Amino acid sequence: MSDHTLVNKFGPEPIQYFSLGGKFQHHQKSFKQQPQTETASSLRKLNRLSFLRDNYAFLNSALHHHTTRFVLFKDGNPFIETNDSSDLGSLGTYPNHFDSSSKTAITDSAEVPKYLPARPVDAVFSYTDLNTISSLIGEPFAKSEKEMIAEWDPKLHALGQETVSLVFLGINEDLSSTNQNSQAFEWVTQHSDDHVDRYIGQAYFALDLSSQFHHTPALSKKISQVITAVEKQYPTSQFVMGLKRRFTVFESSLFAQAKPYLDWLSRNLFCGGCGNRQMIINGGNKLTCPETVAGAKQPFCPTRGRVTNLHFPRTDCCVIMAVINKKGDKVLLAHNRRHPNKRYSCLAGFIEPGESIEDAVRREVWEESGVKVDRVVPFTTQPWPQPGNIMIGCVAQCESIEDEPINLGHDPELTHADWFPFDFTRLLLERAYHGLELQPFKDGEISNRIEQSFCQTANDMALPGPETIAFSLIEAVVNGRVTSTPKI
Numbered sequence: 001m002s003d004h005t006l007v008n009k010f011g012p013e014p015i016q017y018f019s020l021g022g023k024f025q026h027h028q029k030s031f032k033q034q035p036q037t038e039t040a041s042s043l044r045k046l047n048r049l050s051f052l053r054d055n056y057a058f059l060n061s062a063l064h065h066h067t068t069r070f071v072l073f074k075d076g077n078p079f080i081e082t083n084d085s086s087d088l089g090s091l092g093t094y095p096n097h098f099d100s101s102s103k104t105a106i107t108d109s110a111e112v113p114k115y116l117p118a119r120p121v122d123a124v125f126s127y128t129d130l131n132t133i134s135s136l137i138g139e140p141f142a143k144s145e146k147e148m149i150a151e152w153d154p155k156l157h158a159l160g161q162e163t164v165s166l167v168f169l170g171i172n173e174d175l176s177s178t179n180q181n182s183q184a185f186e187w188v189t190q191h192s193d194d195h196v197d198r199y200i201g202q203a204y205f206a207l208d209l210s211s212q213f214h215h216t217p218a219l220s221k222k223i224s225q226v227i228t229a230v231e232k233q234y235p236t237s238q239f240v241m242g243l244k245r246r247f248t249v250f251e252s253s254l255f256a257q258a259k260p261y262l263d264w265l266s267r268n269l270f271c272g273g274c275g276n277r278q279m280i281i282n283g284g285n286k287l288t289c290p291e292t293v294a295g296a297k298q299p300f301c302p303t304r305g306r307v308t309n310l311h312f313p314r315t316d317c318c319v320i321m322a323v324i325n326k327k328g329d330k331v332l333l334a335h336n337r338r339h340p341n342k343r344y345s346c347l348a349g350f351i352e353p354g355e356s357i358e359d360a361v362r363r364e365v366w367e368e369s370g371v372k373v374d375r376v377v378p379f380t381t382q383p384w385p386q387p388g389n390i391m392i393g394c395v396a397q398c399e400s401i402e403d404e405p406i407n408l409g410h411d412p413e414l415t416h417a418d419w420f421p422f423d424f425t426r427l428l429l430e431r432a433y434h435g436l437e438l439q440p441f442k443d444g445e446i447s448n449r450i451e452q453s454f455c456q457t458a459n460d461m462a463l464p465g466p467e468t469i470a471f472s473l474i475e476a477v478v479n480g481r482v483t484s485t486p487k488i
């Protein structure tokens, strides 16, 4: 375990796209809790107010407030307006840390990039209001949650009968983007004479307009009518895949929160303990298997009276890792057979039960590539709403050159994997950052920057864009943000 390059500096923390938005900036967050940089003010997310989700008076008040916004999804795709004409090739100069003359990667003196400039937003949400959707959702919070559970009758209330998935997401407490003349939504909880909690903001809900096989014809018709109405309201908006879109900081976090919840609700119609139809409660954030169905007491169900992972949305843990060689000058990149032809990336895989994050990294790297890694350092994480994963980004290193040979024979997942020099990889990162990854290099454009033998290879490879944690990981290793000197 000696002679390792791998020590996380615990310096700038990469801001991941779906957790804090699309700025791709780094802010100072050390153990001393240094003040955040100027970028932090733009890192807005919803206050989820999870402790109020079972308070239907609160939810009803939020639902009916005139400033409340509804985020629409259909078949997992958000209703958005896109700008496909943005010219990604003219986004100005490369960030400083992409200076190709720098050969200081993986050294203590390597300059740490303060931030990456934001790429332009290319999609915005098209929100709707309660009036447009009220015929579809009715009054889901008119009674208390307890009363609604007691009245539960799946023939009337189950998802697909008269019910669609509606999820309370939270409130945006930054009111600078709302109409200053309109009174914001406000909720006050009076704990005692001298203890009052007050929550002020703009409420957000997510609504699923997918028409599923289990929907009644009447419900499907209502959904179609709402879709027609919102398409009329926003003639240039569409339901399109949101994963690779560049939303604002705020809307990327909205997308990352809403999509996993709606997906989870659509795929968990029946109780995993007894097979009964499940009831959506807590404003779409929880499922329950009621004790009574249409007033009739139900047999025992192991999910009742205890906390189970059957009634809460799950987050699946994946590891994704930038693997570097013993010498610390090459990174392992691979082409997965599920990816487009030129797309190379880090290795990745799901964590299995009984595995630590570090063990999962070692297993996945060996199974997929034959490479044996020793030291593993968790580096950063990113929610990945496809549909509900958390990507745990690590950097891993081989302890000896005997551990570096590549063998794709264990697991057929990869079509190709190889070690690539940092200079070469940095070149590909620049291309990915500017959205030029699929365009061939011009003659002579790169021959002075990388070894001749890699010039042809450069045209055959493309790295993921800066929205991805893979980009952050690769950038961290090739630009020297992993170092041999412990900082704590």
Ligand SMILES: [Zn+2]
Pocket (backbone or CB within 6 Å): 271, 272, 273, 274, 275, 276, 289, 301, 302, 303
């Ligand atoms: Zn049950």
